[in-house]
Amino acid sequence: MELLAIVGIVALTSAGACLAGARVLALQRSALGAALGEALECVGLAVVFLLVNLAVGMASILGFRALTGRFVSIYWLNDVSLAALSCLQALVFHCWRRTMR
Amino acid sequence: MHGLRLLGAVAVLLFVVAAFTPLANVLNVRMAGHARLEPSDAVVVLGRGGADSDGVLTNRSLRRLLRGVSLYRDGLAPLLVLSGSTGETRARLELARGLGVPEAAILTTGEALSTRQEADELRRLLLPLGRRRLLLVADPIDMPRARSFVERAGFVVYPAPTAASGPSVPESRLGLVRDIAMELCALAYYRLTGAL
Numbered sequence: 001m002e003l004l005a006i007v008g009i010v011a012l013t014s015a016g017a018c019l020a021g022a023r024v025l026a027l028q029r030s031a032l033g034a035a036l037g038e039a040l041e042c043v044g045l046a047v048v049f050l051l052v053n054l055a056v057g058m059a060s061i062l063g064f065r066a067l068t069g070r071f072v073s074i075y076w077l078n079d080v081s082l083a084a085l086s087c088l089q090a091l092v093f094h095c096w097r098r099t100m101r
Numbered sequence: 102m103h104g105l106r107l108l109g110a111v112a113v114l115l116f117v118v119a120a121f122t123p124l125a126n127v128l129n130v131r132m133a134g135h136a137r138l139e140p141s142d143a144v145v146v147l148g149r150g151g152a153d154s155d156g157v158l159t160n161r162s163l164r165r166l167l168r169g170v171s172l173y174r175d176g177l178a179p180l181l182v183l184s185g186s187t188g189e190t191r192a193r194l195e196l197a198r199g200l201g202v203p204e205a206a207i208l209t210t211g212e213a214l215s216t217r218q219e220a221d222e223l224r225r226l227l228l229p230l231g232r233r234r235l236l237l238v239a240d241p242i243d244m245p246r247a248r249s250f251v252e253r254a255g256f257v258v259y260p261a262p263t264a265a266s267g268p269s270v271p272e273s274r275l276g277l278v279r280d281i282a283m284e285l286c287a288l289a290y291y292r293l294t295g296a297l
Contacts, residue, residue: 002269003271046109
């Protein structure tokens with residue numbers, strides 16, 4: 001039930017945004033596909049940032065362990081804030097690239 | 102840029118599957134294996150996540166302790182052994198006492214910050230007392246690695262995972278998938294380095 005509610009709400013607001021975009025802002029419906037592609041590009045960029053952040057984090061922790069002999073948990077990286085910050089990095093990078101087009 | 106789009110599409114697909122299907126629950130149950138609740142020498146509750154700075158246990162740490170206390174009260178072992186970081190062990194000790202476990206029946210290990218260290222501490226604490234058969238309490242996804250480490254330390258392990266069906270709301274499922282991915286990476290790392 002909760003799942004259906006979440007999916008239903010998002011579907012409803014997406015349809016509303018489509019209508020508002022087309023009627024109020026006069027956006028072209030034909031450009032929606034390209035926008036979707038660009039959004040996927042942005043998500044892909046976020047994945048790349050997340051993987052790089054994880055790799056750098058793991059290398060740093062394993063390096064610290066090897067150099068100092070002290071234990072630092074890899075679980076430090078298991079935090080949702082890392083994913084959120086990776087998304088932010090991707091968004092900024094994507095916007096930066098757009099200004100060059 | 103097509104590569105990024107493809108990666109993005111795969112990520113969105115994985116997100117939808119992880120959040121809105123029971124995949125995480127299925128993986129959780131598979132990793133837990135079968136519980137073997139048999140009379141043992143001790144119930145061992147492994148650490149998980151420690152305690153917050155105000156001494157309150159994390160959700161997972163609390164679940165494990167409650168499972169351990171329940172097994173002890175069912176009479177499956179005469180001892181309840183608590184391991185983990187110092188703060189976590191202290192908070193659990195107080196809670197176990199408050200739940201009616203006699204002080205004489207509770208043992209705590211020295212500070213251990215990883216599962217491997219916990220297995221070493223258990224060996225130091227329990228083998229000299231002749232306690233070899235352990236009911237091991239851990240999260241379902243942690244059980245394969247935890248069991249391997251504790252068996253390698255010289256114990257006979259009966260797994261007693263915490264509830265294995267897992268969460269049913271999207272946010273918790275996403276968290277579980279993240280934990281499963283982390284656990285699989287840890288298993289691969291330990292296998293590659295020969296620790297397991």
